[in-house]
Amino acid sequence: MTGTAESDPVKSASELDYPPFSIVLEDGRADGFSVELMRAALQAMNRDVTFKTGAWPVIKQELEKGWLDALPLVGRTPEREALFDFTIPYISLYGAVFVRDGKHDIANLQDLMGLSIGVLQGDNAEEFLHREGFTENIVATKTYEEAFLMLAGGEIDSIVAQRLVGLTLIDKLGLKNIETAIAPLTEFKQDFCFAVADGDKELLALLNEGLSLIIANGTYDHLREKWLGILDRKEDERVLTLQIATGATTLLALIVIGLFIYYHWREHYNLKFNEEKFRTLFENMAQGAFFQRVDGVLIDINSAGLKLLGVTYDQFIGKTSMDPQWRVIREDGTTIPGDQHPSMQALLTGKPVRGAIVGVYHSREKRTVWLNITAIPQFKPEQDRPYQVFVTMHDISKRKQTEETLKQQAIHDPLTGLYNRSELERRLEEEAQRSIRYNHELSLFMIDIDHFKQINDQYGHPTGDQVLRQLTSFIDRNVRKTDYAARYGGEEFVIVLPETPFPKALELAERLCRQIAGTPLSSLENGKTINLTISIGVATMPEHAKSWGDLLSTADTALYAAKRAGRNQVMSA
Ligand SMILES: Nc1nc2c(ncn2[C@@H]2O[C@H](COP(=O)(O)OP(=O)(O)OP(=O)(O)O)[C@@H](O)[C@H]2O)c(=O)[nH]1
16 A cells, blocks of 8 residues: 555545535535445454545546545546556446436437536546547536536536436535436446555455445445435435326326335345345455354355365355364464354454454365454344354465564574574573473583584585585484484584483483594585594583583583594583
8 A cells, every 4th residue: 555554544535526425524524425435444444544635636646646545436437447446336326417407308318419518527427428429518517516507507408427416416506497317327337436546455455345344234234325315215206296296196196106116126126236236245355254153153155265265165154163174273383162263252252353363274275274364243233142243364374484484594594404593592491491390311412523614625615514414414313303403603513412311411422423433424516525523512411500501611611622632522521
């Protein structure tokens, strides 16, 4: 998102006058269906948003330039696909042609040829008219309000606008002499979406997911009713008044029946429309999502969810969190029991669970997929227990893998793959505490290659590196699984031997020393064979040292004694 940190509010803007979708209140604040919808969608995703206000051409350009992050009301058109990325449409509307009362000779778009047509400058309607071949007689105004006042005053002949926008303005301005000539104008259909700056996939996913959430939890319906419900009803009233005024009173009964049927049909249609819209959003979400009933039964999942979990629809639907197929783990690797899965927690507590990190075993790919889970409980009106939970899953496996690699790099020596000095000290401290607590002996070797400088000087540094790696694998092969080695410095190694008494440690050190001296290193890149010897200092807790620091320095002193005594030998404290 254009230079913003993830927690910064999203920068958006409302246009001045596109009621009821996007308007500016008297106190200068942005309002309207689309503005509220975007705020709710982002709120559902825990993000704030700020709205500035501005004329449509200005804010459109600001999004293009990346000065804004998103706009709440952008009709998706082929021209704009190149400039922005769009969410799934949250409402699809048809346009209408508005004329002054009594102008009945307009039945289709072509009848507007030769007439002056008002549109908002830069609006989809203007782009649409250009596409339809209207080049002359278009009067582009700064706002639709201006166009409607011109139409009412006889300055222009018609207006092409969204039907709902036109009806709202006629109502707001109290215009009595305007009516719709073509409504709906089927050729002019607009899919309204939120738009984000081109390529801002992250914000796009956030908005799409937020939209799904507010459609699923009823906020969308509430806002639609608040902003569009009255208008829809007003339109119906207008139809009714018109019929009566034309003297068709005998048809009143029929109209009432018609309206009754219409209302029922519309309710059914709206429900179906919302359901379809929700399904489109749900299916197209980039993130995996599923629904789970209060009794724990999994009832729906989208394609992204199936892909993430590596299961088929049939393997998922009807199962519960307790199903043995789920192997869900915490970050520390421990298993999360079914009744403690994030979705079950949300259902049991009635509170959202956000940002839970879990690992789920992916049966097809035979690996653990790491997910960031948000589980939002959903309530029916006036019920305090959720009836289901909506869960989204964001794949963070790549991030986890990077974290793991960084963690490994931080504790290992890159040349030999052994623990590095700081990790050795951390482990040794723990080991020493255990040894003191349980009264176990802990031995340590400090190993140094003899005359290593000469090897470097004679064969070159890369061969020296190879020698260090060969010594590492030699150590690996010759110590117990519970012992571990570390690279302490350039050609100095440490081996930690937990629960090993001094005589045993000494015996092993002697053997290592002898074996190294008796096994010339071959298979080096330069084809040479090198006779390597090492010196070892041995110390054991508690005989020679009371702490891990003492243990290291005692073994170090013993090592230098071995060097002074002629190298290729073992010395102890
Ligand atoms: N190839 C290689 N050489 C290293 C590395 N780290 C340290 N060295 C070399 O190890 C050598 C250590 O030399 P010295 O401390 O003089 O010890 P030495 O030659 O082994 O002699 P003694 O320890 O007294 O037997 C130096 O030449 C370092 O450059 C490494 O990662 N790779």
